[in-house]
Amino acid sequence: METFIERLAQKSASGAETHGAASECHHEGGRLLVCPHIEALTPYQPGRPPEVLMRELGLKRFINLASNENPFGPPGSSLKAIKAAQGELSRYPESSGAKLRQALADKYNLWMENVAIGSGSESIISNIVRAFLHGDDEALTSAGTFIGFPVLIKAHGVNLRTVPLRNYRFDLEGIADAINHRTKIIYLCNPNNPTGTIFTKSEFENFMTKVPDRVLVIMDEAYHEFAGNAEEFPDSLQYRYDNLLTLRTFSKAYGLAGLRVGYGFGHDYLIGFINKIKLPFEPNHLAQVAATAALNDHKYLKRSIDNNRQGMKLLVEEFDRRGLEHVTSHANFILVETGDEERVKKIHEDMLRQGVAIRPLKAFGLPTCFRVTIGLPDENRAFIKALRKVL
Ligand SMILES: Cc1ncc(COP(=O)(O)O)c(C=O)c1O
The missing domain is CATH 3.40.640.10 (Type I PLP-dependent aspartate aminotransferase-like (Major domain))
Structure with missing residues (x-):
């Protein structure tokens, strides 16, 4: 493992100055001691930030239906x-x-x-x-x-x-x-x-x-x-x-x-x-x-729940129409079973290009499924439109 000084030296090739001596780092066998279970840990991977995706994919509008958030914004x-x-x-x-x-x-x-x-x-x-x-x-x-x-x-x-x-x-x-x-x-x-x-x-x-x-x-x-x-x-x-x-x-x-x-x-x-x-x-x-x-x-809460019920109905009807297998949901999202891991990957990437983020569920141990959060009415319609294109 490189020392901190060596790591920073790569950055300071662009001009930043670093102080200190490499020999001051405390290593054992060239590595700092960390608990083995932390070293082996795979952290949760959130989706890429919308600004980054929008820039990379040249999108004007981005709808995040990947994180089960409330689409109304804060109360x-x-x-x-x-x-x-x-x-x-x-x-x-x-x-x-x-x-x-x-x-x-x-x-x-x-x-x-x-x-x-x-x-x-x-x-x-x-x-x-x-x-x-x-x-x-x-x-x-x-x-x-x-x-x-x-x-x-x-x-x-x-x-x-x-x-x-x-x-x-x-x-x-x-x-x-x-x-x-x-x-x-x-x-x-x-x-x-x-x-x-x-x-x-x-x-x-x-x-x-x-x-x-x-x-x-x-x-x-x-x-x-x-x-x-x-x-x-x-x-x-x-x-x-x-x-x-x-x-x-x-x-x-x-x-x-x-x-x-x-x-x-x-x-x-x-x-x-x-x-x-x-x-x-x-x-x-x-x-x-x-x-x-x-x-x-109470008004905000009711509006959130009502919107969720209506949005859920719209998405379920669309999935039924397209013959997409889905699981009855009691939350603010719905799981779709495609039966094929590669298909999920492709749907996810293609939907991103349409400006809509959904959550592929491989990390959850359900690699053939994706999850979509219920959004505002126009976001749900945009999701359906994008999905029709993608499928
Ligand atoms: C089942 C469940 N529990 C807990 C959390 C985390 O909630 P909080 O934002 O309160 O940490 C989430 C977030 O997605 C969740 O889905």
């Missing part, structure tokens, strides 16, 4: 709250995030001590992993689920076991059967990203009877607002399991992905450990005030 109520809080930015936020946690506790009829917040729900997952997993402990989940979980587990250096999806759904019976004495955390995602499928109340209740009390169940409900009307959807806040943590986010139905705010609910015994190790001031002040405002913005 006006949040923007107003951010403006009002600007003068407070030289101060650290109140460290426990009491205002947002209390607002969430009030909404769901819990104590503030039952609520955790973080810089995105992914940050809370990261804190859970740090708080509860070590040594020979293992995590267990389904294949074909949210990719952030396996990445965080692998970054922590503990073992992850997965059970295959069954007909694009979490196989809760299979997961219960796979529990062993090392299993410490089970991650469930309902609705599941990227399939959009849900497991039912009775499946969930039956599953929980088989999970030992010493095993922590994470219920990731990042998309629950879109599934709320499905009669069989098990809203995990209706239950009071001592070993269950519910995670939700302001990134999807509340349109605040860029601010990074997530939240979690559970027994105060569990929440206490998460709060103990989270970074003291996360999420940042503007994120907290924006999320608190959004929480009461």
Whole structure:
């Protein structure tokens, strides 16, 4: 491995000056010591930034239907709250995030001590992993689920076991059967990203009877607002399991992905450990005030859900017309099964050239599928038009 000085020397061929001596770098066998599981880690690969794609492909308009974001932009109520809080930015936020946690506790009829917040729900997952997993402990989940979980587990250096999806759904019976004495955390995602499928109340209740009390169940409900009307959807806040943590986010139905705010609910015994190790001031002040405002913005939420329902219908009709196999979704995206990995690659590239980004699902372990997020009506129409051209 080249030294830092040598690396910078390549840059300074263009004029930059570097100081220091190469011999001051501490290497062993020519390499700095890094944990083997970090060295082996493949991080999550987000799509290329729209500006870059637009420049490269010479596009005038670019529609991102690859990341399950809210197409409406942030709620006006949040923007107003951010403006009002600007003068407070030289101060650290109140460290426990009491205002947002209390607002969430009030909404769901819990104590503030039952609520955790973080810089995105992914940050809370990261804190859970740090708080509860070590040594020979293992995590267990389904294949074909949210990719952030396996990445965080692998970054922590503990073992992850997965059970295959069954007909694009979490196989809760299979997961219960796979529990062993090392299993410490089970991650469930309902609705599941990227399939959009849900497991039912009775499946969930039956599953929980088989999970030992010493095993922590994470219920990731990042998309629950879109599934709320499905009669069989098990809203995990209706239950009071001592070993269950519910995670939700302001990134999807509340349109605040860029601010990074997530939240979690559970027994105060569990929440206490998460709060103990989270970074003291996360999420940042503007994120907290924006999320608190959004929480009461029922109009924005309703508009997001209504738009999603209508957009979903439009896309499903189009897929049916074209004979494209798709999976019934309870989220703000839909999975299409093409049956052919090369076909997915080609559709993805050709759609990009038409100015529409979709998500190929190879990294999720579903190489023959792609996922498309529901957009605004004109974005959905543009997607359909581009897809017709591409196919
Ligand atoms: C199932 C699921 N959980 C969590 C997240 C991350 O959410 P956040 O933005 O709150 O970190 C995502 C984002 O795509 C997701 O799909």
